[in-house]
Structures are given as structure tokens and as C-alpha cells.
Amino acid sequence: MSRIFNFSAGPATLPESVLKQVQSELLDWRGAGMGVMEMSHRDKEFMSIASQCEADLREVLAVPANYKVLFMQGGATAQFGIVPQNLLRGKTSADFVLTGDWGKKAAKEITKFGKANIAASAEAEKFNHIPDRAGWKLDPNAAYVHITTNETIHGVQFREVPEVGAVPLVADASSDIACRPLDVSKFGLIYAGAQKNIGPAGLTLVIVRDDLIGQTLPGTFGIHDYKAVADNESMLNTPSTFSWYVCGLVFQWLKAEGxxxxxxxxxxxxxxxxxxxxxxxxxxxxxxxxxxxxxxxxxxxxxxxxxxxxxxxxxxxxxxxxxxxxxxxxxxxxxxxxxxxxxxxxxxxxxxxxxxxxxxx
Amino acid sequence: MSRIFNFSAGPATLPESVLKQVQSELLDWRGAGMGVMEMSHRDKEFMSIASQCEADLREVLAVPANYKVLFMQGGATAQFGIVPQNLLRGKTSADFVLTGDWGKKAAKEITKFGKANIAASAEAEKFNHIPDRAGWKLDPNAAYVHITTNETIHGVQFREVPEVGAVPLVADASSDIACRPLDVSKFGLIYAGAQKNIGPAGLTLVIVRDDLIGQTLPGTFGIHDYKAVADNESMLNTPSTFSWYVCGLVFQWLKAEGxxxxxxxxxxxxxxxxxxxxxxxxxxxxxxxxxxxxxxxxxxxxxxxxxxxxxxxxxxxxxxxxxxxxxxxxxxxxxxxxxxxxxxxxxxxxxxxxxxxxxxx
CATH class of the missing domain: 3.90.1150.10 (Aspartate Aminotransferase, domain 1)
Known part of the structure; x- marks a missing residue:
């Protein structure tokens, strides 16, 4: 076997030690007599995998106790719609700071449910920078302020978490979650598709502050209601179990790496x-x-x-x-x-x- | 290693030969120098895996040419909402034949978008049978007739595809897809979560007749629009690549088994x-x-x-x-x-x- 260096934007390279562990456990997870792919999500074996993953993730990302960690499906693209369905909460718009194509997509999807106020955009300069915070036209009545912490296509990343006052800050952190320490308490919600820094595609991580959940727009699917997902420990329906398991191994690897x-x-x-x-x-x-x-x-x-x-x-x-x-x-x-x-x-x-x-x- | 016999309802046991192949290719898929989990969905390697899977699936299930095969996320539970968002097409209700709890859940989720007409139900008898076709109260104006071909909890299964006339028949076949030959042409749409007969959780299969797609309700996510998913070969956003790959191996196994x-x-x-x-x-x-x-x-x-x-x-x-x-x-x-x-x-x-x-x- 000869491994290459894989610079793909996502799905992306995974730690070799994680892959080796997955490989060794594939037909028999630690004496269970079956692989993780085959385990019922209600089995005590998988429940232990799931809760250990959440514990390690909370430790590595230093997630405060008043935040829920949700394991969902559909990628960041699904969250482009799920976030407004949950977070508009009687308001009619959200602010968007556009630093690349992914932010633009998020700002487009919300228009099915409310208004996107473009508070700042670097599009005229081909997304070659983060617009200066002083120039952002934030709306104090916005339901939230949305940023993309790292724009995968353009290679533009927020170095500091911007201050946005009392309005909750929402971040698509798909391509830079866990890349360095981050103060989660500065965000109302962080979401991330797993397939860059976390694990295999098919799992979406959502970290959301307790007080923001529990109110959804009409037409929101039951499995997209953050409160219901949280109350059911992300098992309202069958979760993406194998990806969840690999994600857990990645967080253990992050701990081992310091x-x-x-x-x-x-x-x-x-x-x-x-x-x-x-x-x-x-x-x-x-x-x-x-x-x-x-x-x-x-x-x-x-x-x-x-x-x-x-x-x-x-x-x-x-x-x-x-x-x-x-x-x-x-x-x-x-x-x-x-x-x-x-x-x-x-x-x-x-x-x-x-x-x-x-x-x- | 000692494998047990795993009677879980799903996620469920997978063929040992499939698991062994996954295991052997985990760090290096056929000389690519990376595993399938790490491949970009746009790489030619993964594109070949995806198209081979669809070809084998079409062959094994005998899917007619005028049906699209979609690889989505969110499980059957997401389809409980996505189906009406795509298939109501100007109509206001669909007929449901209830033979267990899963059909009940589907009939509940549609009420966010339209009306569920319960054409027949075996609930009063604790779902111990399929209601006799002669007694179904079908509405000729219904957008579609929904059945659950196999009710996982109650162990009740349709032996024959019911005749419902001109109204499209829609089936949740999560727990019996590919269990025996099925005449796909009798259905307008078949959907199935992968985690029983197809592969790992996190992948949802949708087989839909061409003429039924292209019209969605307001508020439908872009990635839930069957037409857009079909036009983009299920890669409108990053699909559940690893599950798709395992699904492909399962269909190759089905071919090898006869x-x-x-x-x-x-x-x-x-x-x-x-x-x-x-x-x-x-x-x-x-x-x-x-x-x-x-x-x-x-x-x-x-x-x-x-x-x-x-x-x-x-x-x-x-x-x-x-x-x-x-x-x-x-x-x-x-x-x-x-x-x-x-x-x-x-x-x-x-x-x-x-x-x-x-x-x-």
C-alpha cells in the first residue's frame, strides 16, 4: 500500500491512525461480533460510541455547558435552510457577511423563509479579503448575523471572531472547525459538514446555544427541529452512525495530538x-x-x-x-x-x- | 474475530464479503493511494464508484429507463416531508394506507404541507394485517397513494403491489427493498433508508418516475428538489460518499448471489x-x-x-x-x-x- 498526499477540499484526507483503527474494527468492534456499520443506533455499544464522541468533542472544542451538540445529516447546505427555520423566531431577516460563494449560497437559501440583509460583501473584489468590521451595516433587528468562518473556494478565513453585539452570531465553520482554538461562547450557533476536518461526509455537526432553540417556522421537518433533535440526543431517526463513529475517533486523535x-x-x-x-x-x-x-x-x-x-x-x-x-x-x-x-x-x-x-x- | 448473528432491525447485518472488501480497501482504494472516505466526490475515482453503483442497482432492481435514481440523505423520515413537497404538484392531499407506525409517521408529516386522507388503516387491530384492497377509500383527486411496503415494527408486508389506478403509488420500502423481485413500473416513487437491506445509515435511495418531478412547494430546500438532485446526479452538495460506496458493493454482492x-x-x-x-x-x-x-x-x-x-x-x-x-x-x-x-x-x-x-x- 502506498498512500499519497491528498489535498482535496473535501471529502478530504483522514489521519492514517484513525483509518487503521476503523479498518481493524470493521468486522468486529471490540469484541461485539459486529462492525459499527451494523449496530443498531439503540444498542448500548453504539450509544457508548455516540456519547464518548460527544464528550471528546466537547472537551476538544471547549463547548460550554449551555450549548447543545447535535449530529445531523444533509451537510452545511441543509443547514442553510434549517438555520433560518429554527432561528428566525418571529423575526423576518438575518444579516449576512459575504466572504465567498458558500456565504452567498446561505444568503440565497434563507430567502425561502425570510430576508437576507447583506451587511457586507467582498464580492466586488472577487472575495480576496474579509470586509473591515467597521463597515458592516448590521441591522439591530436581525434574527442573527451569519458568517462563513473559512471560505473553502476562495481561501479566506476570519482570524478573529467578530463582535456583533447582542444579535446571535451564526457561523458555517465546515472547512475550519477544530483547526485551532475557538471561543464557542461568542457564537449563537456553529454548524459544519464533517467532511473536511471531522470525518466522512454524511454527518453535520451543530453546536447551538440552549436559549435559541424550541421555536420553528411552519413547514419545518420534525427532524430539523433543533429542540426535538437535542431532546432525542440526535436519534429522532436513525443517525449517520458510521460517520459519527469515525468522527469520534478523529476527536480522540485530536486529543492525542495535544x-x-x-x-x-x-x-x-x-x-x-x-x-x-x-x-x-x-x-x-x-x-x-x-x-x-x-x-x-x-x-x-x-x-x-x-x-x-x-x-x-x-x-x-x-x-x-x-x-x-x-x-x-x-x-x-x-x-x-x-x-x-x-x-x-x-x-x-x-x-x-x-x-x-x-x-x- | 468471532462474528455473531445480528438480528437488529437497522442498522443491520451486512454481508461478510462486503465488509471484508471495505476493510481491505479502507486506506487505499484499488491503488488510488487513499480510501473512499477521503475521496472528493468530484474525483474520477469516486465518480466511477457512484456510477457503477447506480448501474448495478438499476440492473438488480430492474429500474425502467424513465425512472431517476437519487442518492440523498436524511433517511425515510426526511422523505416523509420531501415527498409531499415534490409530489403534491398543485393538489392538496394524498391517500395513506396505514399498516404500521411508519406509515402513521409519514401521514403525520404531510400535514405540514397538505392533507392526509387515511384511505385504510389496520390500527384498530394493532396492525396485524394489510387492510383488504376492496375496502380502501381512495380519493381520485389525491396527489398520490402512500403505502409502507413492509412495516418493520409490526412485521406486516405487502405481498402484491396494490392496484390504485391512475394516481401514482408511492412506497416507503426502507425495510424490504431488494428483498425479492419487484415491478418498479407500478410505482410513481419508491424511497428507502439504506440501513436495512442496502448499506450503512446515512444514505437514502429514491427511485422516481421522470414525469413526477420538477415542481416543488415554496420553502422546499434546493437539495430536496428531486429534479435538481437528478440534474446534478445526486451531487448538488457533498453526498454521503462512503455509504454510497458500500451500497455499490452490496448491489455487486446481490448480483453475485444470483x-x-x-x-x-x-x-x-x-x-x-x-x-x-x-x-x-x-x-x-x-x-x-x-x-x-x-x-x-x-x-x-x-x-x-x-x-x-x-x-x-x-x-x-x-x-x-x-x-x-x-x-x-x-x-x-x-x-x-x-x-x-x-x-x-x-x-x-x-x-x-x-x-x-x-x-x-
Whole structure:
């Protein structure tokens, strides 16, 4: 077996030790005589897996006691609708700060249920920065303020949690949850599809403050009512059990790696190495304002893209570097360097980039 | 490793050969250098897995060309709402034939969007039969007629597809899809959570006739619009990739086992052996009318339940027979004998049941 370095934006690389554990337990989870995929979600074995996952997640992410942790389905895209169905609570609009395409999608979906007030947008500058907080046009009557903590496509990330006053802050943190320590208490709600930093696709994590749940719009599905999901410990219907289990192993791995301070420091080193190299020469470019650059997704373009892009990808694949093609919306390349990407992977990428310039630049 | 016989109602036992293949490919799918959990859903590797799965599924289930096959999330419970959002199409009600608790739940969820006309119900008789077709009070203006082909809790299954005329027939087939040959062309739509006969939880299969899609109620999520899902080959957002892959392996296994005729015949033998034994003595009882008994879920009660049930379950576990506790709604025991349960498992269960009667009956 030869493992490559996988820079896919998601689903994405997982820690090898986690995969090995999944592999060893696949037909027989710790003497249960069956694999986790086969366990009833009501079995005491799976209940222990589920509750251990939540406990580890709460510990690693330092989730305050007055927040519920929900394990749902449908990805962040489902939450684009579920959030307003739960959080409008008699109000008619929410504020959106747009720093990329995912925020735009969230702001579009809410229009089925209420109004999106675009408090700020970097779209005119092709989402190359986070709009300055001082210029945000927040509405004091908004139900919540929505941000995308990390825009996967554009490689733009909030470095600090913005202050938004009394209105609850809601974040799509799909592509940077658990990438470094975060003060959860500054948010009303955080949601994240699992398939970048948490585990396999098919699981959605929701962390929501107690006082915000219990009121839904007419037409909200029973399984989309946060209060009902919380009251039933995310087992109102059959949850995505196997993904939940893998998520639990990832959080145990995060603990073993030293928690979010250690993992965050490593992520900063990985990103710095890559950006430093990009900034040190003229062949590769990253368009994002330095202080807003993502430590998870690093898009970059090549000089003479028409002739070089395809060759770059071909050579990368041959060098065991996969998933580097950029999103069609921005073109070029994108290196997603989530928690599970080792520093050796980033070093190998930089080596390959240097060699490519030397031979073809 | 010692595998037990797992009679759980779902998530449920999977074919051992499928699990072994998943295990061997977990860190490196066929030389890709990464596991399926880690693949971008846009990678050509995963695209090939997804399309092969659909091709095999269409072959095994004999899905006509004018039907779309969709791979969604949220389980059958999400479909309880998604179906009316897509299929009401200007009409205000649908007909429901209630043969158990799952049908009741479906009939409840539609009331958020329209009216449920209960065309027939076996609730007064504790769902121990399928109401005679002649007595159904169908509404010619209904948007569709909804049935639950197999009621997992009560062990009641349609043996024939009922004739309902021009109104589309919609079926929740979560717990008996692919259990034997089925004429898909008699249905407008079939939906099924994967976690009984198809694969891991977190994937929902929808088979829908072309002419029924393209019109949704206001407030329908983008990812719940069957037409949009179909147009985007179930990749409008990140699908439940790993479950999709396992589902594909299960359909390859079904082909290798001889397809639905062979698997259906085996299922009939398994069910007949168990019901024949139950009917041959007085200690165990199954309350369902013989011609409506499920070949997938066999509920049964013990004489002197108060003293015997706990002992039965304890002894079963010790004998390597798991997941036999009945649903709290009906009590007693339930043996779920899906496709992946070998005949040896049913034989072992019957042996244990006989021995239990001999020593404690």
C-alpha cells in the first residue's frame, strides 16, 4: 500500500491512525461480533460510541455547558435552510457577511423563509479579503448575523471572531472547525459538514446555544427541529452512525495530538511554509489579503496558466500529490491542508512546486 | 474475530464479503493511494464508484429507463416531508394506507404541507394485517397513494403491489427493498433508508418516475428538489460518499448471489422456516395474519413474557444471537432477517428457541 498526499477540499484526507483503527474494527468492534456499520443506533455499544464522541468533542472544542451538540445529516447546505427555520423566531431577516460563494449560497437559501440583509460583501473584489468590521451595516433587528468562518473556494478565513453585539452570531465553520482554538461562547450557533476536518461526509455537526432553540417556522421537518433533535440526543431517526463513529475517533486523535493548541500551531506552520514560499517568488500567486488568508485552503495560480496548469497537475499526481485542482469558480490550484495533512505533505508540495518552476517556469 | 448473528432491525447485518472488501480497501482504494472516505466526490475515482453503483442497482432492481435514481440523505423520515413537497404538484392531499407506525409517521408529516386522507388503516387491530384492497377509500383527486411496503415494527408486508389506478403509488420500502423481485413500473416513487437491506445509515435511495418531478412547494430546500438532485446526479452538495460506496458493493454482492430471484427465494425459505416453527408450538406466537407476514421482520412473543423475555435475550446473547429485542411499541422479540442474514443464522435462532422452550418453557 502506498498512500499519497491528498489535498482535496473535501471529502478530504483522514489521519492514517484513525483509518487503521476503523479498518481493524470493521468486522468486529471490540469484541461485539459486529462492525459499527451494523449496530443498531439503540444498542448500548453504539450509544457508548455516540456519547464518548460527544464528550471528546466537547472537551476538544471547549463547548460550554449551555450549548447543545447535535449530529445531523444533509451537510452545511441543509443547514442553510434549517438555520433560518429554527432561528428566525418571529423575526423576518438575518444579516449576512459575504466572504465567498458558500456565504452567498446561505444568503440565497434563507430567502425561502425570510430576508437576507447583506451587511457586507467582498464580492466586488472577487472575495480576496474579509470586509473591515467597521463597515458592516448590521441591522439591530436581525434574527442573527451569519458568517462563513473559512471560505473553502476562495481561501479566506476570519482570524478573529467578530463582535456583533447582542444579535446571535451564526457561523458555517465546515472547512475550519477544530483547526485551532475557538471561543464557542461568542457564537449563537456553529454548524459544519464533517467532511473536511471531522470525518466522512454524511454527518453535520451543530453546536447551538440552549436559549435559541424550541421555536420553528411552519413547514419545518420534525427532524430539523433543533429542540426535538437535542431532546432525542440526535436519534429522532436513525443517525449517520458510521460517520459519527469515525468522527469520534478523529476527536480522540485530536486529543492525542495535544488538542487544538498543538494542532492549531501545526496548522499555522503548514500554512506559513506554503504562503512564505508563494510570496518568495513570482511564478505562483495567491490573491488573498495576507491577514485574511486561510490556513486550511490555499488557492494559488500559475504563470501562463493555459500551458502550465495541466502539466502541473499531471506532474503532481505522478509525485503522489492529489486533489490540487482549484475550484472552477477561481481556477488555478488549491491545496487544502486540513488537520490530517502532515507537515511532510506540505513540504513535499513545496518541493514539487520548486521543481516545477525550475524545469518549466 | 468471532462474528455473531445480528438480528437488529437497522442498522443491520451486512454481508461478510462486503465488509471484508471495505476493510481491505479502507486506506487505499484499488491503488488510488487513499480510501473512499477521503475521496472528493468530484474525483474520477469516486465518480466511477457512484456510477457503477447506480448501474448495478438499476440492473438488480430492474429500474425502467424513465425512472431517476437519487442518492440523498436524511433517511425515510426526511422523505416523509420531501415527498409531499415534490409530489403534491398543485393538489392538496394524498391517500395513506396505514399498516404500521411508519406509515402513521409519514401521514403525520404531510400535514405540514397538505392533507392526509387515511384511505385504510389496520390500527384498530394493532396492525396485524394489510387492510383488504376492496375496502380502501381512495380519493381520485389525491396527489398520490402512500403505502409502507413492509412495516418493520409490526412485521406486516405487502405481498402484491396494490392496484390504485391512475394516481401514482408511492412506497416507503426502507425495510424490504431488494428483498425479492419487484415491478418498479407500478410505482410513481419508491424511497428507502439504506440501513436495512442496502448499506450503512446515512444514505437514502429514491427511485422516481421522470414525469413526477420538477415542481416543488415554496420553502422546499434546493437539495430536496428531486429534479435538481437528478440534474446534478445526486451531487448538488457533498453526498454521503462512503455509504454510497458500500451500497455499490452490496448491489455487486446481490448480483453475485444470483440477483433478486435467488435472494428472494432464500428470504422466503428463511421466513418460512421461522414462521413454521412458531406456528408448530404454543410458547412463541406471531400475531400477524399469515398471508401478510413479513419475510424481513418477524416479531414474536413468549409465553409468560414477564419472567421469560429477559432470560431469553440474555441466553440469546450468550449464544451469539443479537438484536432480538422487539420494538417497545409491540414488545416481545423481533428477528430481522434481511438479505445479509444467512440461512444458518435463522437455523441457529430456531435451535435456540427450541432449546429455550425445552429448558424453561
Amino acid at each position: 488538542g487544538l493548541s498543538a494542532v492549531g500551531a501545526r496548522n499555522e506552520r503548514k500554512a506559513k511554509a506554503l504562503y512564505d514560499y508563494i510570496d518568495s517568488q513570482d511564478f505562483y500567486k495567491n490573491p488573498v489579503k495576507k491577514e485574511d488568508r486561510s490556513i486550511m485552503n490555499v488557492p494559488f495560480t500559475l504563470a501562463n496558466a493555459e500551458t502550465n496548469d495541466a502539466e502541473f497537475l499531471k506532474g503532481a499526481k505522478a509525485a503522489g500529490l492529489n486533489g490540487l485542482k482549484g475550484h472552477r469558480a477561481v481556477g488555478g490550484m488549491r491545496a487544502s491542508i486540513y488537520n490530517a495533512m502532515p507537515e511532510a505533505g506540505v513540504a513535499a508540495l513545496i518541493d514539487y512546486m520548486k521543481e516545477f518552476v525550475r524545469t518549466r517556469g | 440477483g433478486l430471484s435467488a435472494v428472494g427465494a432464500r428470504n422466503e425459505r428463511k421466513a418460512k422456516a421461522l414462521y413454521d416453527y412458531i406456528d408448530s408450538q404454543d410458547f412463541y406466537k406471531n400475531p400477524v395474519k399469515k398471508e401478510d407476514r413479513s419475510i424481513m421482520n418477524v416479531p414474536f412473543t413468549l409465553a409468560n413474557a414477564e419472567t421469560n423475555d429477559a432470560e431469553f435475550l440474555k441466553g440469546a446473547k450468550a449464544a451469539g444471537l443479537n438484536g432480538l429485542k422487539g420494538h417497545r411499541a409491540v414488545g416481545g422479540m423481533r428477528a430481522s432477517i434481511y438479505n445479509a442474514m444467512p440461512e444458518a443464522g435463522v437455523a441457529a435462532l430456531i435451535d435456540y428457541m427450541k432449546e429455550f422452550v425445552r429448558t424453561r418453557g
